[in-house]
Amino acid sequence: MRNIILVIVLIGFQNVFSQELFVVTDPASNVPSNSLSVNVMQSLFKEQISAGYNYHFMPEVTYGLNKNLMFRGSAFISNRSSQLYAEGGSFMTKYRFYSSDDLNSHFRMAAYGRYSFNRADIHQEQIEILGHNTGFEIGIIATKLIKKTAISSSISFEKAFDNRPDYAFPNNIGNNVMNYTLSIGKLMYPKTYTNFKQTNINLMIEFVGQTINANGRSYLDVVPAIQFIFNSQARLDLAYRQELFSSMVRSAPNGFYFNLYYTFFNLKK
């Protein structure tokens, strides 16, 4: 019996434009300065090769250092080895370098970098440093908000290393990829605001793709989501991820996400 090890050193930061608070991607906007956002992500994906489901638990903390810079720490826990097991963690930072805002609209751009470590076995060609691989990712994001609709797109380079101590990255598969995303979110309810306590409902659709640089193998997924915002402070996401096409080996591409977020504003007075 292995003990569940749960060591989370997390400082993070979470954006606050609800139509932009996408489930599987990040917008160019950041969380407010001096606020802390806590996110508990859970996912349940169906195994394609063996029977059963793959459960991942990812607590995450995001902190806004100033108006342009945020930090995030995450921990990865999964049941892939038949019981809950702390597989790794991640550290991310995002810098908003361009903003052009007008009444009810904005266009923003940000650059981000992420480093993750993971000790789980490597079981697929897809590279995913959020919960599967050790590695890094660097990318840029552009987000446009027009009235109640947000459109965001990103491109990133991701490279995997060995999952130390036990699992070397296989030599026969490509260890670096390009990722590209397109996300659209729309505030559906309320049509007119009366107070901060009103529940907001957002509908979203996201497209997430990856191409292995060495051999051109790719996948493309679609992620529809519904999101509820309570009291202008807490957030609940329900989403489903479905593979549209894939030419690479993936162990569990289809499944559900369930996320809970809470933002603590103004930590230090």
Place this chain on the structure above:
Amino acid sequence: MKSKNIKNALIALTFLFMFSINSNAQISKVEIRATGLTCSMCSNAIYKQLESIPEVETVETDLNTNTFTVILKEENNLSPRIFKEKVEKAGFFVGTFIVTAKPETTSNGSYVLLNDKPNSASEIKFQLLDKGYVTEKEYKKTTKSYKEVGTYTDGNEDNFHIKIID
């Protein structure tokens, strides 16, 4: 002993005098319309920032226009700059910035009037036209209109260019 008393009295008088200047030169209300947002969670981020200023009495929010009406405590000595910084800390920008204040407020040297001031009003209302206090589009227009005002584009963030509206 006697001279010490006189000295103390003088110090006290000086303080009183300074105090009375302060209380005559204060902002009582600011109305800020924020840009770059349309949802209540974003508005809440701004609300929380504004509320954290100790001199703030109340903040009222119109979520549909993203307008924040901030009532300030008496005898505050706040500059418009702190409000702009707070909105930007929340991740947004100021689109319009309207101040209600005692008429004496504008004569402390940091305000440049761009139109005439009414003679006998107990309170005046003015809009700030500096960069960061109007939308980007508006600022492009005002830079042209006020190009003869030398200080308008000098980048000094402690100078405020104002248009009296009431």
